[in-house]
Amino acid sequence: MKHETIFFVNPIIQSYRRHKDRMSQVWHLTRRWFWIYVMDSMNAQALPQVTPLDRGNGIPLYHQIQRQLMEQIRSGALRQSDPVPPVQEIAARYGVSLMTARQAVRSLCDLGLTYSRQGKGTFVSNTKLEKNFRQVMSFTEEMKTRGTTPKSKVLSFRIQVAPAEVRKALNLSAGEKVFRLHRVRYGDNVPLGIECSCLPVWLCPALLKDYDTASSLYRTLELHGVFLMTASEVVEVGRANADDAKLLRIAPRSPVFLFTRISFLEDGKPVEFVKSTYRGDRYKIVNRLTRVRSDGATTP
Numbered sequence: 001m002k003h004e005t006i007f008f009v010n011p012i013i014q015s016y017r018r019h020k021d022r023m024s025q026v027w028h029l030t031r032r033w034f035w036i037y038v039m040d041s042m043n044a045q046a047l048p049q050v051t052p053l054d055r056g057n058g059i060p061l062y063h064q065i066q067r068q069l070m071e072q073i074r075s076g077a078l079r080q081s082d083p084v085p086p087v088q089e090i091a092a093r094y095g096v097s098l099m100t101a102r103q104a105v106r107s108l109c110d111l112g113l114t115y116s117r118q119g120k121g122t123f124v125s126n127t128k129l130e131k132n133f134r135q136v137m138s139f140t141e142e143m144k145t146r147g148t149t150p151k152s153k154v155l156s157f158r159i160q161v162a163p164a165e166v167r168k169a170l171n172l173s174a175g176e177k178v179f180r181l182h183r184v185r186y187g188d189n190v191p192l193g194i195e196c197s198c199l200p201v202w203l204c205p206a207l208l209k210d211y212d213t214a215s216s217l218y219r220t221l222e223l224h225g226v227f228l229m230t231a232s233e234v235v236e237v238g239r240a241n242a243d244d245a246k247l248l249r250i251a252p253r254s255p256v257f258l259f260t261r262i263s264f265l266e267d268g269k270p271v272e273f274v275k276s277t278y279r280g281d282r283y284k285i286v287n288r289l290t291r292v293r294s295d296g297a298t299t300p
């Protein structure tokens with residue numbers, strides 16, 4: 001090696017050794033900007049709008065990314081058969097690890113909104129965003145996913161002793177108190193359903209005071225660090241009684257869906273018991289099922 005080259009290279013190696021951490025940061029940033037540059041210049045399915053993630057609200061980062069990607073599918077920014085941006089780009093744009101980006105993309109596949117082709121990437125499937133049974137969605141999220149404006153009318157919101165059915169479903173002791181929230185839910189001002197939710201008071205003691213009844217219950221719970229991660233829901237058919245028919249603006253005895261939901265915390269504790277009546281003429285139940293291929297890829 002020429003003398004000048006050694007003279008030039010040596011300090012770099014020494015400085016690299018001395019500032020290893022800083023170098024790895026530089027490498028991370030370079031990689032990040034490289035991907036942004038590559039995706040922008042190819043004008044591939046780059047993420048059209050990226051809202052910065054909120055790192056202080058307790059909502060897992062992958063979930064926030066998943067929601068933004070869902071919104072892009074809903075709005076048509078990402079259309080059927082479009083490739084989902086590579087995880088490297090998602091990681092770079094949102095400033096998260098590849099693992100988090102992968103988790104966000106995988107969760108969309110789990111929901112049936114996208115599918116992966118081995119060696120080719122992940123693509124938007126032709127899912128119609130209808131009542132989605134594969135994710136614990138709030139009414140507010142469900143409406144927004146459909147491009148509809150949610151609204152609620154509160155019929156009552158109070159603390160009371162848990163009725164036997166609720167006590168049994170939520171494993172409460174005799175005399176334990178619950179919040180009982182009874183609402184009519186509207187999409188674009190059309191009454192769609194009536195919901196009666198019961199949650200134990202210990203779950204979020206400040207709920208009665210803090211919950212703005214015009215907003216999402218699940219969102220308020222999340223802001224208090226409560227995440228409903230799984231739910232079991234039973235659907236039956238029935239006929240609207242006179243009171244419900246009036247609230248739903250349908251003829252008495254019209255066909256309705258009757259949902260009974262129990263939602264659970266991550267540790268499997270049941271914390272929400274909900275009985276809902278939804279209009280049969282407005283709701284469609286769609287179950288999207290995924291078969292895992294023997295090579296591990298998912299199909300749309």
Ligand code: GLP
Pocket residue numbers: 137138139140141195197215216217218219261274276
């Ligand atoms: C859905 C569920 C209910 C849940 C509600 C919360 O409608 N079926 O069990 O209580 O969402 O909705 P939001 O967060 O919009 O108040």
